Amino acid sequence: MSGKMKQFPGLMAGVAMTLAAVLAPAALADDKVVMNDGRVFEGLIVREFEGWVWIKIGSGSLARTELLATADIELILRDEPNLQPEAEAEPRQQSETVAIASSKTPTEPAARTGSAERVAIITLGESGGKDMVGLYMTAHILEEIIPALKKENVDTVVFLINSGGGALLEIQRLSDVIQDKYKAPDGFRTVAWIESAISAAAMTAHCIEEIYFMPEGNYGACTGYRGPLIAMKDRELEEVVYMMEKVSARGGHDTEGQIMRAMQHFRYPLSCDINENGDVTWYQNEEGQHLVNPEGRILTFDSRTAAKYGFSGGTAKTLEELEKVMGLTEVEWVGRDTKGFFYPISRAEEINMRFRDKTYEDEQRTREYFTIYQAAIQLAEGEQDKKRRGKFVGKARSQLNAIVSMVRNNPNLALFVMNMTEDQFEQWVDDQRQLLRDLMR
Amino acid sequence: MKNTTWLRTPALVISAAVMVVAAPAAASPARPASPRTLAALAEDVIVLKDGTRITGTIIEETDELVTMRIKVAGIAAVTTYARDQIASITRTSGPEEVSASKGPAIGSIARVAPKPTPAPDDGKVRVYVIPLEGVFGRDISQTPMRQAIADARKKGADYLIFKLNNDWSDGLLGGLGETELPDDMEAFDQLFRTEEIEPVITKEIPKEWEKQPRIVFWVRNAMGGGAFLPLISDTIYFHSEGRMGGIGGIAQLFEGIGDEVVREKQRSLRMGHAHGMAIQGGYDTRVVDAMARMDYVLSYAMVGGEPVFFERLPEGNHETLLSDNGMLKEYADAMEDRVRGRGNDVLTLKPGVARDLGISKGTVDTLDDLLFELEIHRNYVLIDGRAEDIMKQWRDGMHDYPRNLRRLWIEFEQIAVRGDFNERKKGRGAKMGKLRQIKRLCQKFIEAIDPRQVPPEGYPPISQVNLMIEVFKLQQLADQK
Numbered sequence: 001m002s003g004k005m006k007q008f009p010g011l012m013a014g015v016a017m018t019l020a021a022v023l024a025p026a027a028l029a030d031d032k033v034v035m036n037d038g039r040v041f042e043g044l045i046v047r048e049f050e051g052w053v054w055i056k057i058g059s060g061s062l063a064r065t066e067l068l069a070t071a072d073i074e075l076i077l078r079d080e081p082n083l084q085p086e087a088e089a090e091p092r093q094q095s096e097t098v099a100i101a102s103s104k105t106p107t108e109p110a111a112r113t114g115s116a117e118r119v120a121i122i123t124l125g126e127s128g129g130k131d132m133v134g135l136y137m138t139a140h141i142l143e144e145i146i147p148a149l150k151k152e153n154v155d156t157v158v159f160l161i162n163s164g165g166g167a168l169l170e171i172q173r174l175s176d177v178i179q180d181k182y183k184a185p186d187g188f189r190t191v192a193w194i195e196s197a198i199s200a201a202a203m204t205a206h207c208i209e210e211i212y213f214m215p216e217g218n219y220g221a222c223t224g225y226r227g228p229l230i231a232m233k234d235r236e237l238e239e240v241v242y243m244m245e246k247v248s249a250r251g252g253h254d255t256e257g258q259i260m261r262a263m264q265h266f267r268y269p270l271s272c273d274i275n276e277n278g279d280v281t282w283y284q285n286e287e288g289q290h291l292v293n294p295e296g297r298i299l300t301f302d303s304r305t306a307a308k309y310g311f312s313g314g315t316a317k318t319l320e321e322l323e324k325v326m327g328l329t330e331v332e333w334v335g336r337d338t339k340g341f342f343y344p345i346s347r348a349e350e351i352n353m354r355f356r357d358k359t360y361e362d363e364q365r366t367r368e369y370f371t372i373y374q375a376a377i378q379l380a381e382g383e384q385d386k387k388r389r390g391k392f393v394g395k396a397r398s399q400l401n402a403i404v405s406m407v408r409n410n411p412n413l414a415l416f417v418m419n420m421t422e423d424q425f426e427q428w429v430d431d432q433r434q435l436l437r438d439l440m441r
Numbered sequence: 442m443k444n445t446t447w448l449r450t451p452a453l454v455i456s457a458a459v460m461v462v463a464a465p466a467a468a469s470p471a472r473p474a475s476p477r478t479l480a481a482l483a484e485d486v487i488v489l490k491d492g493t494r495i496t497g498t499i500i501e502e503t504d505e506l507v508t509m510r511i512k513v514a515g516i517a518a519v520t521t522y523a524r525d526q527i528a529s530i531t532r533t534s535g536p537e538e539v540s541a542s543k544g545p546a547i548g549s550i551a552r553v554a555p556k557p558t559p560a561p562d563d564g565k566v567r568v569y570v571i572p573l574e575g576v577f578g579r580d581i582s583q584t585p586m587r588q589a590i591a592d593a594r595k596k597g598a599d600y601l602i603f604k605l606n607n608d609w610s611d612g613l614l615g616g617l618g619e620t621e622l623p624d625d626m627e628a629f630d631q632l633f634r635t636e637e638i639e640p641v642i643t644k645e646i647p648k649e650w651e652k653q654p655r656i657v658f659w660v661r662n663a664m665g666g667g668a669f670l671p672l673i674s675d676t677i678y679f680h681s682e683g684r685m686g687g688i689g690g691i692a693q694l695f696e697g698i699g700d701e702v703v704r705e706k707q708r709s710l711r712m713g714h715a716h717g718m719a720i721q722g723g724y725d726t727r728v729v730d731a732m733a734r735m736d737y738v739l740s741y742a743m744v745g746g747e748p749v750f751f752e753r754l755p756e757g758n759h760e761t762l763l764s765d766n767g768m769l770k771e772y773a774d775a776m777e778d779r780v781r782g783r784g785n786d787v788l789t790l791k792p793g794v795a796r797d798l799g800i801s802k803g804t805v806d807t808l809d810d811l812l813f814e815l816e817i818h819r820n821y822v823l824i825d826g827r828a829e830d831i832m833k834q835w836r837d838g839m840h841d842y843p844r845n846l847r848r849l850w851i852e853f854e855q856i857a858v859r860g861d862f863n864e865r866k867k868g869r870g871a872k873m874g875k876l877r878q879i880k881r882l883c884q885k886f887i888e889a890i891d892p893r894q895v896p897p898e899g900y901p902p903i904s905q906v907n908l909m910i911e912v913f914k915l916q917q918l919a920d921q922k
Contacts, residue, residue, distance in 0.1 A: 127637060164710070196717075198710045215721050216643075218713030223706035229699020266705050298706045300713035303720055318647065342648045368908040372915060379919050391918055 031055065032077035045076070045153060116330035117189075119156040120149060121343040122352055125163030125201060130356045133200035134167030135363070139177040140411055141355045146181055148348035149188065152334050156189040157182060158322070159208070160343070165199025168224055168240065170412070174204045175247050183208075193322060194219050194312070198300070206260055207250035212325055213303035213312045220300030222263040237265070253311060258282040262292070262299040269295040272309055280310045319343060355409060362406035366417050369406070373399035380439050393439050400432055485509065486531040487522060495522075498813060499532060510813055566821040568812065569598035569654075571828040575836050577607040577667040578634035582889040585835035587641045589828035594650055596824045601646075601654045602811065605671060606661035606680075609687060622664075624782040624789035625774070627690030629733060631666025632714055637888065638666075639673050643721060659811055660685055660801070668732065672718045672800075678811055679792040679801040684782070685732075686789030688715075692735040692768060708734075725750065728798055731764040731788040739763040739788070741798065748798050761797075764788045842886050849879045850900055862922040869913045876913075880906050 033041040033055055043057035122145065125131035149157060159178075182190045192205040194217040202219045205211065213219070224232040224240050232240060241257075241264060248257035261284065262270035271288030273281045286294060292309055293299040306312035314325030319342070323331050335344030345353070362369075373396050380392035407414045407425055414425035487495045487509060497511035507530065508521045571589045573581045593601055609626070612618025642656060658671035661680040664687035671677045671685065679685075691711060695704045715733060716726040727750050731739040740755040740762050741748045755762050765772040767786025774784030782789060795801035805811045812818040853875040858868035883890075883903050901909070 127640075196714065198713070199706075214717075216714075216717030218710070218717055220713060221706045221710035223702055225699065225703040225706070227699075229695060229703040229707070231700040231702045266702050296705070298702070298709040300709040302713055302716035302726060304716075304726065340645075340648075342644060364904050365907060367904060368911055371908055372911045375912070375915055379915070388921075395915065395918060 034074045034077070036072050036074050044151075116332045117155045117328055118153050118332045118334050119158060119328070120152065120154045120334040120346040120348060121158050121160050121193075122149075122346075122349055124159050124161045124204070126353075126356065127162060130360050131163040131201075132166035133163055133174070133204060134170035134412055135410070135416060136356045136359055137163055137166065137174070137201065137204070138170060138410065138412055139173035141352055142174065142177045143181060144355070145348035145351050148346070148351055152346055152348065154188060154334055154346070154348070156191060156326075158191045158193050159205070160193045160195060161197045161201055161205055162195040163197060163201035165201050165221075167412075167416075168200060171200050171203045171247075172243060175207045175250065178204070179207050179250050191326065193316070194303075194306075199223070202263060203244060203247065203260070206244065206253070207247050209252050210326075211251075211253075211306075211312050212322060213301075213306050213315045215303050215315055215317050217303045217306070217312075217315070218300055219306060219311075220263040221298055222260065223265060223298055240264070254282040256282075256284070258284045259299070259311065264298075266296050266298050269293055270299060274310070278310060358406075359410045359413070362402075362409065362413065363417075365402075366406070366413075369399050369402045373403070377435070377439075386440070390440060393436050397436055400429070400436070404429055486529075488528045488530075489522065489526050490528045491526075492528075498818065499530070510810070563822070564820070566599045566817045567597050567824050568600045568602060568817070568821050569593035569596065569824045569826050569828065570602045570604055570808065571826075572832055573603055573605045573607065573667075573670075574832070575608050575839075576613065577665055577670075578631055578638070579839055579889045580832070580836040581605075581607055581638070581667070582835065582839075583638045583641050584888060585831050586638065587645065589826070589831045590641060590646065592827045592831065593654070593824070596826055598654050598824055598826075599652075600657060600815065600817065600821075602657045602659055602808075603671075603674075604659045604661070605663050605667060607664060607667035609662050609664040609667075622687075623780055624664075624684060624686050625689060625779045625784055625787065626664075626687050628665030629688045629691050629694070629711065629715075632669050632688070632711065632718070635666040635669040635718070636714065639670060639718075643673050655815075657811070657815065659805070669715065669718045671722070672724055672729075673721045675723050676815075677722070677795075677801050678814060679790075679795050679804050681792055681804050681806050683792050683795070683801075683804070684789055685795065685800070686787070688733050689735055689787030691733045692737075724800055725798070727752070728763075728788070728790075728800065732790070733787065735764075735767040735786045737764055738766050743797060761794075763794070839886060839889055842882065842890075846879065846882060846900060849875060849882065853879070862920060865920060866917060869917050873910050873913050876906050876910050 031043060031045045033045070035041070041055050041057060043055045045055050122142075124137045125133070126136075130136045178190060182188050189210070190208055191210045191212065192208040194205065194211060194213045196217065197205050197219045198221050200222070203222050205219070211219075222244070224237065226232070231237070241261060244260045244264065245257035248254060248260050253259055258268070258270055259282065261268040268284055269286045269291075270293040271283045271286050271291045273283075273289045275281075281288070290309065292305070301309075301311055303312065303315045307315055316322035316325050319333060333344045335346035335349060338345045376392045376396035376399060380389050380396060383389040383392060406417075407422075411422050414420045414422055418425065418428075420428060485497055485499045487497075487499075487507065489495070495509065495511060497509040499507060499509050501508040505524055506521050507524060507527060569592075571586065571593070573586075575581060590601065608618070609622050610616070610618045611620045611622060613622065646656070647653065655676065656674045657676045657678065658674050659678050659680065660671055660683045663671055663683070663685040668685045668688050691708050694708055694711070698704070712730065712733065715729045719726045719729045725748075727739055730737045738753055740751045740753060740760045742751070742755075742757075742760045743749075751760065754765065762785060764785050764787055767773045767784075772786070774786045778784045779786075788794075790798070790800055792801060792804040796804065803814045805814055808823075809818065812821055853872060856868055856871045856875065858865050858872065860868070880903055883906070887903070
């Protein structure tokens, strides 16, 4: 890899602009509401609830929101996301007509009944090696998909978590995005549905109040370590324990973060009392009525213990069971039925899955990108003929683009793969682009 | 093994066996039959002249003899009675319907209405058997299972019977595969392989089958990762030589590596996963703890036909020890016991205990017996499926994989890149073609290859193969006429 590092602020700004352009959310939707009296309102439907529709018209300081009674509405024309299901589904048009009170099935995404809660499943991690916190489960992508969730008028986000943990550095970021963006007043009802949340994955979910388990679910084992099972110790450990005390306060599962401490270190036993109303009082000792975790052990909840001690709101294997434990009486699952998935794939989830797939591919091909890039540079440097040199520079440029695309998709790869901060990476890219230009002189 | 005074003595066991022989119609002395089991046993009734009442299924009759399949203590058996010993026979199936209360003549047959059974189009329950044999995670893998399940779906199966008998021989340790490994061999971490396999049953079937089949596991050898797989089903039967275990040793996991608190984390998360398996099938997670943790003590007693567990040593002769704390010297299993599968540092489930604990619904040695236990023996059709071929084809492919990979690499090496420009270009093209073949072969079997052995014999991984292809492309770019 060429190490020529030069400052080119103009080009850097260009890269930033390119990144910004690529990362910009899609334009706001153009929904149309046709009234019984013939009037048409065009804008973004921001809310629908119990017989009323709120539509935001215009933008910026000129934006206004109209409140329309569904009884006065003849039909709604929605701007639908262009979903591309894996198989079997019929091709759909960009916009479609949906009757207000039409019934909703998972195969008919984005149709809305008047008062039904619109719920989207967002997966955090998946099997097949795509589950590491920090790499496949990042604050970056959670933030990226928010516009799509809003565009799909999602009320409730269910994070379906299946991860064996990962990087400590991502926990606070994830917790902050969930707390500040998802749980915000203009955000979503935010739910965690646990298939497996081990270590950093459990620490991420811990800021969510409403947690349900799958029957096979597990949650805990949050001991921090590095390398060959070397535990975090002393101040470093205390800092992480303190961070999780604050995260625990967000989730409100206990009063002082006792549960998480029992998951972090075996010096923290855990017991509890459960009164006749089912209220649980936690103790960081073994004195409570129920010994949840003895000293010398690290706590991992399974679905039974989580329910028994009131940590989970219930256990659900299917969407129908989840509706029940969540107390949803009317629900619209957002997204399209897709072969191989038991839940509908929303536009936001599609983006999320694509992010993981690309990260996975890039992770596998990183060495290839850099090796071919370096080899092409070397060939170019040794070539006197400008036309032939141009072929090698072109090859190098395509590899560099692959590297840029990799980090654009997942900024954390700059750190994990190249041990660079995002700023350092941008600088490095600028230098490499200059190098390629120099080679063509 | 710690011989406590509370273990059942041989005398007790013998007396129980005598009682069973003397009263074949009695339910298991240890565990009363469930209502479903009683219903099954109540199908045909023979009353002997000495007053003995025998329930079961009449499977053959001659002028002189009546042959009946009965079930005793969860074990199916076939018995024959001379007609001159029989006072009456009451049958539950067949076209005639005669109430026993009408007082049939000696040797006559009374019939009652047949029991309703699930009703597919042709009126018969369609049974599909998937044999799971070979090395767990390698020969028993998600891709062939998915294909077999798809075949079962296509053929309208009502029952999916997974006949599990995974290889637990010294072949796993590089031996000739002729000697069975003892129970105390440990392969707990195959749990994670099980987690890759089980969704084809727990997730894909509910999603893809309109009418849900009944999932049944019939266990002969369920060892290592194979021990977890049946737990996802609420219907497990054991072969009389069945065993489920080989997942001990988690207490010693990573011994000598790193810090104890991190080792404990590793144990904790693994047990969290293992509990999840047991919970899916509706089983008590303490049984899995006893199977996995050598430092875990578990006993049980049968109370009202149900097991009651105690996380301590037995405190009476009505209690039975399942696992003691083998980490303590005084309780550690003796080598002689470990070799013979008699140890109790960790629990290996055998038919009797598995039935007591509610893991196994019964012990059967033939498919007929299993169908009898499932109460579908009178009205089933065995689907002539492709499962056996599918599983065999995969096994053969896995068997041939290292050889085929080696052959491809040799062929790759033999392709020369020399001569004039066109010859060199052709040579590189042939090399890249061979690399793509290698890649396809690796990708086909990658799910079933131990990550530590991908690919075998030190061949480059797929990512390296990709890189080599790209290098050839670059070389071609750099080449000149």
